[in-house]
Amino acid sequence: MKAEISFILNGSEVNVTIDGHLRLIDILRNTMSLTGTKEGCGEGECGACTVIVDGRAVNSCLYPAHEIEGKSVTTIEGLRMPEHKLSEIQQAFVDNGAIQCGFCTPGMIMSAKALLDSNPNPSDEEIRDALQGNLCRCTGYVQIVEAVKSVAGQIMGKK
Amino acid sequence: MRRFDYLRPKSLKEALQLKKTIAGAKYISGGTDLIVQIKNRELQPTTLISLRSIPELARIEINGGARIGALATISDLIQHIELGHNYPVLIAAAKRLGSLQIRNVATTGGNLCNCSPSADMALPLLVLEAKVRLQSAKASREIPLSEFFKGPGKSCLSSDEIMTDILLEPPSQKTKATFLKKGRVKMDLAIASLALLVEIEGGRCRKARIAAGSVASMPLRLFDVEALLEGSTISKDSVSKAQQLARDTVSPITDLRATEEYRRHVVGVYMKRGLEKVFG
Ligand SMILES: Cc1cc2nc3c(=O)[nH]c(=O)nc-3n(C[C@H](O)[C@H](O)[C@H](O)COP(=O)(O)OP(=O)(O)OC[C@H]3O[C@@H](n4cnc5c(N)ncnc54)[C@H](O)[C@@H]3O)c2cc1C
Ligand code: FES
Numbered sequence: 001m002k003a004e005i006s007f008i009l010n011g012s013e014v015n016v017t018i019d020g021h022l023r024l025i026d027i028l029r030n031t032m033s034l035t036g037t038k039e040g041c042g043e044g045e046c047g048a049c050t051v052i053v054d055g056r057a058v059n060s061c062l063y064p065a066h067e068i069e070g071k072s073v074t075t076i077e078g079l080r081m082p083e084h085k086l087s088e089i090q091q092a093f094v095d096n097g098a099i100q101c102g103f104c105t106p107g108m109i110m111s112a113k114a115l116l117d118s119n120p121n122p123s124d125e126e127i128r129d130a131l132q133g134n135l136c137r138c139t140g141y142v143q144i145v146e147a148v149k150s151v152a153g154q155i156m157g158k159k
Numbered sequence: 160m161r162r163f164d165y166l167r168p169k170s171l172k173e174a175l176q177l178k179k180t181i182a183g184a185k186y187i188s189g190g191t192d193l194i195v196q197i198k199n200r201e202l203q204p205t206t207l208i209s210l211r212s213i214p215e216l217a218r219i220e221i222n223g224g225a226r227i228g229a230l231a232t233i234s235d236l237i238q239h240i241e242l243g244h245n246y247p248v249l250i251a252a253a254k255r256l257g258s259l260q261i262r263n264v265a266t267t268g269g270n271l272c273n274c275s276p277s278a279d280m281a282l283p284l285l286v287l288e289a290k291v292r293l294q295s296a297k298a299s300r301e302i303p304l305s306e307f308f309k310g311p312g313k314s315c316l317s318s319d320e321i322m323t324d325i326l327l328e329p330p331s332q333k334t335k336a337t338f339l340k341k342g343r344v345k346m347d348l349a350i351a352s353l354a355l356l357v358e359i360e361g362g363r364c365r366k367a368r369i370a371a372g373s374v375a376s377m378p379l380r381l382f383d384v385e386a387l388l389e390g391s392t393i394s395k396d397s398v399s400k401a402q403q404l405a406r407d408t409v410s411p412i413t414d415l416r417a418t419e420e421y422r423r424h425v426v427g428v429y430m431k432r433g434l435e436k437v438f439g
């Protein structure tokens with residue numbers, strides 16, 4: 001049984017016709033061709049599929065696509081800046097050596113963004129807690145936490 | 160993933176009606192247990208009936224006690240300031256459940272209805288002597304949570320019922336409670352866990368409520384240890400007796416997370432640590 005749903009994707013309204021068993025990650029990658037969101041485990045353990053739904057970080061591999069009806073979804077592509085520039089948080093990951101193979105990075109950055117949007121000046125513990133659901137096999141996490149801290153600092157500096 | 164239909168009823172009545180008419184349908188709340196089970200082919204429902212579009216099911220109300228809608232997410236509980244103030248042990252457990260991404264969608268009712276022996280929310284709710292409200296098309300009933308669990312994946316919820324609310328008595332100023340959990344890493348399912356609530360008067364334990372997770376076929380109230388502690392003065396000797404009895408009362412298994420012996424050991428240590436913590 002197919003159904004049409006509409007939702008906001010990275011700021012623009014979209015309408016898609018979908019099957020009942022599809023997950024949000026299927027719509028993003030296969031229907032919308034937004035392949036920045038990665039599927040690692042497909043069962044909530046790794047966080048590679050993290051996107052933001054109505055301000056909250058969620059695993060798109062466990063999110064039934066039907067549930068995004070009327071909601072707002074932000075993916076890594078939604079952070080794109082004019083003229084192919086990187087957003088502040090993306091640049092901070094580059095500058096801090098927080099990316100090696102890069103597979104975890106989009107999910108990691110979406111978790112970091114959800115945190116910074118709701119808490120612009122998080123403590124180390126709050127950063128680690130918000131990133132607990134994002135696994136990285138390469139970096140050892142230290143540089144990732146540094147990258148998030150550097151953006152938190154910058155936001156603070158701007159105030 | 161095997162194909163299934165997905166329905167989003169807007170009222171409880173409609174959800175109950177749909178379930179009656181569709182063979183092989185399952186209710187879904189956050190889906191953090193269910194979607195994984197479907198992926199692993201433990202379940203093959205024809206239809207998922209989502210409870211997420213029924214607004215009254217997600218409400219949290221403080222009314223002397225508390226009424227927590229079954230669809231309130233773990234993050235909803237953590238963000239509810241009054242709930243945390245009145246029932247800190249509930250929030251201590253909520254903060255240890257899964258990752259932030261999981262807590263943002265996982266629901267309190269889903270955690271109970273999945274009936275895992277490791278269900279983190281079950282423990283504080285057991286020691287707070289919560290009741291759950293179960294609704295069918297015909298009737299509604301309220302039962303103590305301690306009578307809800309019947310075994311791994313089994314409860315007294317019948318297939319035509321929805322858990323609508325979790326009900327808590329007003330908090331008592333006289334009690335102290337704590338939650339302890341051992342996981343392989345912070346966000347993992349418990350290897351063993353324990354919640355403890357006591358009322359102390361003049362060094363004597365007047366009331367004790369104890370529940371343990373991942374050490375039996377369901378989240379377990381340790382009634383024998385409660386009886387041992389109640390009325391006794393708290394001393395090195397009574398703590399050590401409680402520790403021994405807790406170890407003997409549980410019936411854990413060995414699986415990929417831990418051995419039976421280790422789980423028994425952790426429960427004993429947590430019994431002691433929990434008592435030391437609440438008796439300060
Ligand atoms: C990576 C990961 C980590 C996890 N970590 C933890 C952890 O640390 N601790 C822990 O306890 N759990 C953990 N879990 C398990 C899971 O997230 C929780 O049990 C969660 O609370 C389940 O809620 P849900 O809303 O997602 O349930 P669902 O998956 O939607 O439902 C679970 C079951 O309950 C039934 N059901 C749901 N709601 C109702 C209702 N209102 N009435 C009747 N039946 C209902 C469904 O039909 C289904 O059978 C983890 C899961 C994952 C994927
Ligand atoms: S792919 Fe979703 S958590 Fe791993």
Ligand code: FES
Pocket residue numbers: 098099100101102103104105135136137138139
């Ligand atoms: S950079 Fe390789 S998994 Fe994180």
